[in-house]
Amino acid sequence: RPRVFSGIQPTADSFHLGNYLGAVRHWVALQESHDAFYCVVDLHAITAGHDPKVLHQRSRVAAAQLLAVGLDPERCTLFVQSQVPEHAQLAWVLGCITGFGEASRMTQFKDKSQKQGNERASVGLFTYPILQAADILLYQANAVPVGEDQRQHLELSRDLAQRFNSLFGRTFTVPAPHIVKATAKITDLQDPTAKMSKSSSSPGGIVDLLEDPARSAKKIRSAVTDTGREIVFDEATKPGISNLLTIFSALSGRGIDDLVAAYDGKGYGDLKKDLAEVVREFVSPIQQRTRSYLDDPAQLDKLLAAGAEKARAVAAPTLRTAYERVGFFPPV
Numbered sequence: 026r027p028r029v030f031s032g033i034q035p036t037a038d039s040f041h042l043g044n045y046l047g048a049v050r051h052w053v054a055l056q057e058s059h060d061a062f063y064c065v066v067d068l069h070a071i072t073a074g075h076d077p078k079v080l081h082q083r084s085r086v087a088a089a090q091l092l093a094v095g096l097d098p099e100r101c102t103l104f105v106q107s108q109v110p111e112h113a114q115l116a117w118v119l120g121c122i123t124g125f126g127e128a129s130r131m132t133q134f135k136d137k138s139q140k141q142g143n144e145r146a147s148v149g150l151f152t153y154p155i156l157q158a159a160d161i162l163l164y165q166a167n168a169v170p171v172g173e174d175q176r177q178h179l180e181l182s183r184d185l186a187q188r189f190n191s192l193f194g195r196t197f198t199v200p201a202p203h204i205v206k207a208t209a210k211i212t213d214l215q216d217p218t219a220k221m222s223k224s225s226s227s228p229g230g231i232v233d234l235l236e237d238p239a240r241s242a243k244k245i246r247s248a249v250t251d252t253g254r255e256i257v258f259d260e261a262t263k264p265g266i267s268n269l270l271t272i273f274s275a276l277s278g279r280g281i282d283d284l285v286a287a288y289d290g291k292g293y294g295d296l297k298k299d300l301a302e303v304v305r306e307f308v309s310p311i312q313q314r315t316r317s318y319l320d321d322p323a324q325l326d327k328l329l330a331a332g333a334e335k336a337r338a339v340a341a342p343t344l345r346t347a348y349e350r351v352g353f354f355p356p357v
């Protein structure tokens with residue numbers, strides 16, 4: 026079976042619809058056909074400052090949500106990054122074959138560091154894509170299911186795999202992005218040209234999986250829509266309504282054309298009201314299942330520790346090979 030790897034940051038109290046539709050939904054599907062490794066990337070979550078207690082709890086909530094949306098520990102390997110030290114170890118090696126200029130071109134770093142103020146942005150935020158490459162390459166992943174915003178980082182992972190292989194001998198599988206176009210960029214409800222984002226969207230711009238559906242309904246009602254009154258799908262001229270149609274279609278399984286036909290002659294208000302209901306029906310059972318996983322944190326931690334053990338069984342031999350190839354001594 027081909028391998029997939031992907032990760033998600035525990036940087037908020039909940040995942041949002043962009044995370045789910047752009048990435049996690051595909052994780053669930055791919056566990057049926059692939060040898061799948063999915064990771065709560067807590068090392069990545071300390072790049073912009075954090076509170077230790079909050080981080081720890083968010084990592085648990087992240088894992089519980091992933092289980093609640095359908096990841097099955099019998100079908101995939103689900104773990105927390107900090108329990109597999111090989112990630113940080115390989116990142117050092119990869120950092121030493123990454124050009125400073127090359128890393129400086131990462132647009133996500135430019136955006137995020139600008140928001141934090143360049144003086145305050147951490148070196149960890151800068152080297153984040155290198156750690157991400159290590160995450161992926163350790164598992165020899167063939168494919169990486171992510172949203173569109175990760176395309177450039179994936180390109181770096183591919184370059185680093187190829188570079189390492191040509192410098193030191195064939196060691197890593199070169200991973201391909203798995204980006205499903207229709208939902209690869211869910212946009213901010215308040216700014217339909219920007220992506221919905223845990224760290225940079227305003228609360229009104231995000232629909233969280235774990236928030237009260239009444240709150241989501243209010244946000245959807247206040248979502249920025251476009252001039253004109255017609256419900257048509259056109260991302261260039263009607264990004265707001267197109268985003269709502271994309272979410273509606275993905276959650277309900279109805280085609281965009283079908284929706285456009287169904288709302289012919291109706292207004293934005295009708296679409297928003299019905300979408301809020303679709304969201305409520307979607308998140309309610311997820312919230313319930315998330316709560317029940319969180320009711321037994323000891324069991325959840327046990328499950329994650331078992332996942333980390335399975336992950337290490339793959340990661341450790343890869344790291345050992347990489348260490349040998351670069352001339353290091355093997356771990357004792």
Ligand code: ATP
Nearest residue numbers: 034043044047048171172209210211221222223224
């Ligand atoms: P942050 O703003 O802190 O970077 P995030 O919302 O981007 O948070 P991540 O944990 O960085 O969340 O990303 C997890 C996955 O969700 C990645 O595969 C990413 O590409 C995907 N993703 C994030 N936002 C969106 C979005 N708006 N549309 C589609 N996919 C998304």
Ligand code: MG
Nearest residue numbers: 034174222223
């Ligand atoms: Mg992100």
